[in-house]
Amino acid sequence: MSQQLELLTESPSQWTAVALLTPEIQKKEIKPYVVLALKELEGNPDSRTSSLMSVDKFSAVRVVVRHLARLRSANKEPWAAEDVAQFLEGLRFSPECVDELTSLLCIDKVYENIPKHLRVKPGLVSLQWKIDLSLSQSNISSEKASETQAMEIMQRDTHIILILTLTNGQTHTYRLSINKFHELRYTVACALKNMIVLEKRKCMRKD
Known part of the structure; x- marks a missing residue:
């Protein structure tokens, strides 16, 4: 197991509730959810968040986004796509959602505006x-x-x-x-x- 994957999969018990919701999430929902989750982390919540029809599914994606965003500063290198994909597969996302999330969350640029106090120190x-x-x-x-x-x-x-x-x-x-x-x-x-x-x-x- 790579260091990145080991870091991502720490405390597996915290993902039990998320894994119950992820099979219901569709690919078309991934990008909007990721954008809204990142805006929250940046301290600029979008008003559309309060009117979402599927709050539970958004919450599941938000937890994943927060997890990767907070751990990003603990890595010397950008997220490896294969490690992120394996982590997401373990959370029972569909293959289409895994591909979409991986392509979005492995881009370092998406983490540029995350406040430093939300990130974690290296383990x-x-x-x-x-x-x-x-x-x-x-x-x-x-x-x-x-x-x-x-x-x-x-x-x-x-x-x-x-x-x-x-x-x-x-x-x-x-x-x-x-x-x-x-x-x-x-x-x-x-x-x-x-x-x-x-x-x-x-x-x-x-x-």
Whole structure:
């Protein structure tokens, strides 16, 4: 699975309601719905939206448009047509609608006027880490440290190197002391625990 398709298909449960409506959408409805959805995202809603006959079908297309528009900034390259098409097929759009939506949503120009606050930051593809002993070993040697002093220097001057690869293709490297590394681990663990607690609350569950 490509990185783009993996990004598009995150949280599959959110598409259950959409997939119930998509088989009813006709090709001729796609372009008007996409235009109206983009106008809403740009902060210029069209008055025709309030008079639509098929509000549910428009809502389904709008969710898809918002999804691709918000994730676009997390990609280094424009959407790949084959990935978008596969994503749409998974949502049960007809082949004609898949072709129409793909041709519209794979054009970068349609996202130019989307406010930045509606876009998402790049996601994390992988995180690697390694221990750097070069500074501590050098200081132990230069200071001719005793066993006790060597332990203190190892604790003080040993570093953890984190290498983060993002969904937009960028790689970031961070150098942390052992104490800062453990502080980061604790912070992430607390954040994950709080997310689990929130997800279990009734108000966060979808009907």
